[in-house]
Amino acid sequence: MPEGPELHLGSLYVNKMCAGVVFTGPVRKSEVSKSPDVPFTCEAYRITAISRGKEVKLTLTPMKSDEPKQRSKAGQADQAMDVVFRFGMSGCFRFTTEDELPKHAHLRFYSKETPCRVLSFVDTRRFGSWQPNGTWQPDRGPCIMFEYESFRKNVVTHLSDRTFDRPICEALLNQKYFNGIGNYLRAEILYRLNIPPFVVARSVLEGLESEDLFDNEKPVKAEVRDTKDSDRVKKVKKEMGDLLRLCHTVPLEVVNLGGKGYDPQKNDYSAFKAWLQCYYVDGMKSLRDHNGRTMWFKGDPGPMATKDLKSPKVKKRAMKTEDHDYTDKKKGARGGRAHERRRWSNRESKTAKKEEVSSLKETEESEKVKTPQQKKRTAARGRKTSCAEPAAGPEKRSGRVTRQSSK
Known part of the structure; x- marks a missing residue:
């Protein structure tokens, strides 16, 4: 449910907790996250944050060192990197000790101290995302609060x-x-x-x-x-x-x-x-x-509220967590139970069609395997069945009795 104010509060939280803290080593990602890796490794760097609408940008800035060996160390970043975050439905930042690392910490920045502390991007539902070397999303307008x-x-x-x-x-x-x-x-x-x-x-x-x-x-x-x-x-x-x-x-x-x-x-x-x-x-x-x-x-919803838009059942809980962020390129699909029913009915119809096709294929395969003599017998049975009278049971019995009596 994070919106503009929550993302701004998240940036303030990062700046407050990370003020004066030196971070070190690589940025680590959880194994379950599908977001991209952050290719940033540095012996010593600092983290600052800024928000814009529904995005937060973390800037990782390497600290200058006077020692030539540390400056020339292979694989160490010497330029700042921006990582842009979108919180989705449940994203937030946490700053904890390494022993108290949250369960859903999907991106982690480790401090250069003992005991080590960790700045984490925590996202329980995993709808959030981040982009290394990112910029503000171009199809988002100016910030409602600060622009x-x-x-x-x-x-x-x-x-x-x-x-x-x-x-x-x-x-x-x-x-x-x-x-x-x-x-x-x-x-x-x-x-x-x-x-x-x-x-x-x-x-x-x-x-x-x-x-x-x-x-x-x-x-x-x-x-x-x-x-x-x-x-x-x-x-x-x-x-x-x-x-x-x-x-x-x-x-x-x-x-x-x-x-x-x-x-x-x-x-x-x-x-x-x-x-x-x-x-x-x-x-x-x-x-x-x-x-x-x-x-x-409250009151009249207005003329564009169509009749088929049913009011959802209200459950007694603190508040509803919905992801309602979309742009022209990211349009929300219709939700609700009706959508779920349609989705499942489509699946069932597709399954039924597949079963029908497979049964037809099996029949064709069985026909191909039959010998010419078996095919002739099958055709003969079909002709006899088509010529049989539908209600001949009682008449046949009576006919048998007549013939026996005549004999």
Whole structure:
């Protein structure tokens, strides 16, 4: 479930724990991880981190040595390397002793001290990833928190994009324009503005300026156009705040909660749960969007919430962990039980077809093995069967009795 605020808190955590720590040796990867190896080995290096939306970049910087032997040692890195991380559904960083290494530590950086400590990328569900010599993903937009002006301009100047033909709740998950927004943030932002989640995104964003000209408390009068069909346009005038401003300020509220909500060592979610007003809160409604993600809201969902989008059953637990990060190149497939049923029914039909084909092949093979005499006998049996009368049992018995009596 990590979103922009959590990845930024993760970068702050790395910088705090690794300040003044010298790391050494190769970067080690777990045997079960399918992510690439990090080809970096150094006698002494430092680690710093920075975040951008839903990505974190670790920079491994070799320390300069005055000893010629250490400088010329074969296989040792002499240039800094950037490793870009995406957290997926459960990724985070941990800094522990080697004896307390977490079970799902899939990438590890070892300190040059005794006893040794380890910075680990921990990912229980293994949906996270990293890229050595990586850069920020090119199809992700500016960061909603720390590149606010660029983020705002990027959205306002591209409202003609077909992304904004979709419901606002789905457009908010597109990382090309809303880099850092995820499932709980979209629910909280739309709830505060009292915007139905399934209205056309463009109708909500039209009229906003590329520069934020208003104070946080000052409302903006906007006209929302809900277009479900091309021949029907419904105009709704309502008071609403600036959606793009809240995409910037609401994530910063989570950052200001500090480690109380997302400390990877304490796992204390009490402050974060107290902050939530809509997401997984009692009394709120929920529907699956067209990508299978669960949308939490209050009141009318809006005209683009199709009837076949059933509300998922709410289980009593702290919060739902969904991976809801996608771009234009990574579109979410429809989820839910209906999708699973279709998938299994397709498998069953394919299995049945395979069995039918195999049985036909076996029949053909058996026909090929038969001798000419066996084939003649089989053909004769077929002719006799076709000539037989379907209801001849009683008549035959009576015929036998007649013939015996005549004899």
